Amino acid sequence: MGLAGIPKPPRLVRRVLPVVWPVGAAALTGLATPVIVAGAFASFVDKKARLFRVSVLGVGLMWVDVRMLMDCWRLQLGNPERTAPAWEDDHEEVFLAGLNRAMILARRWVGFEVRLDGRMHFGNEGAPLVAFARHAGPGDSIALAWLLGHTAGRMPKIVLAEALRWDPMVDTLLTQMRSYFVPSRTGAGDDRVAGVRSLARGLKDDDVLLLFPEGQNFSPDRRRRLIDRMREAGQELRARRAISLFNTLPPKTKGVVAVLDERPDADVMIVGHAGFGRLSTPREVWDAIPFTDRPFLVRTHTYAAGDVPDDAPEIEAWLDERWTEIDEWVTAYEQ
Template structure:
């Protein structure tokens, strides 16, 4: 079913979860302590110390999450009405600091490290930026949001699944940052694109809207299922398009067209990454830990607003070409023996 099929928590749960989550985090830490101890002893057998690494990382990320939630409470006590001039900026700083802590933990415990294939170009300083990114492998959304926030110096505005509201920190913090939570498929009648339009409409010159046009994390199984569904539906042209891509899913254009239609003044960054895309099952991820010889390699290309098509059919064709380039680059990188 995936995240898209999970409905958001009911209003009562959204009120209760922020209160009980710090207590729950303490309980998780207590339960994880014997696992960490067992992992330390198991490291004599498993020289890669995977159980120890993963359990320490998990507990660390739980407390990064809790700290971000507590920072949101602190800001609420400071400005009870949420109308102060620095309200949104303060929450953005909490977000960036939390991303930085998470990335530090990822590098320390499992060797997760972001590297650039080439220099990044961030568009014109006076113009907003939209980033259309490949979606594949563990941690890619966090890594890309961190990269754009800390390297590009632009505040990520994120489109994410409504199911993630079950994390009270995500619900509290990203709501204050005007992120868009895409309604689940169970929510009949919701206009899923209008929220993307609204988010694009509100972009400031130092923002970047991060969107994953594939709509879901790539995996070989998802690729095969998508091809089968397209063929069963008689969409042979799209099925052939999906067959031609080995490392990505064909991008969906509805949200992309909505963003570009709403903000024709925005520069466009196409974001590809390699190294983790084929780690799509828990077993594959486990076997690859630690990632010390497997960097999360990012390649970007930025197009000026005037160089991007402005009508839907041309945008779809242009985006397909960009995704073919990403797919070819990933194939060349992972087939070179470098990965």
């Protein structure tokens, strides 16, 4: 079913979750302590110390999440009316600090390290930026949001599944940052593009809208199922295009067209990454830990607003060409 099929928590549950989550995190930490100890002893057998690394990282990330939630409470207590001029900026600082803590933990405990293949160009100063990124491998959303926030100096505005509201920190913090939660497929009558348009419309000059046109993480099984569905629907041209992509899924263009139609003044960054895309199952991720010899390599190319098509069919063809380039680059890197 995936995240897209999971509905958001009911209103009452959303009110209760932030209160019980810190207590639940403390209980989970207690339950995880024997696992951490067992992992430490198991490292005498498993020289990669995977159980120890993963259990410590899991507890660490959980408390990063709790701290971000508590920082949101602190901001709300300091400004109950939520009218301070810096209200959104303060939440953005909490978001960036939390991302940084998470990336430090990931690098320390499992060797997850982001590297750049070439220079990044962040668009023209004074112009908004949208980033269309490949979606594959564990942690790519967090890594790319961190990279754009800390390296590009632009605040990521994110489109994410509404199911993630079950995390009270995500629900509390990212709502205050004007992120867009895509309604689940179970939601009747929801315009799944209207929110993307609204997010694009509200972009400031120092923002970047981060969108994953594939809609879901790449995996060989998803690629095969997608090709089969295209053929069953008589979409032979799209199926042939999907067959030519070995490391990516064909990009969905509805959201991309909506964003570019709403913000024709935005520069466009195409983001590819390599190194983790073939880790599509828990077993593959487990076997690859630690990632000390497997950097998360990022390659970007930024196009000025005037160089991007503004007609829907031309945008679709242009995006397909960019995804073919990403696929070829990933193939060359991972051979």
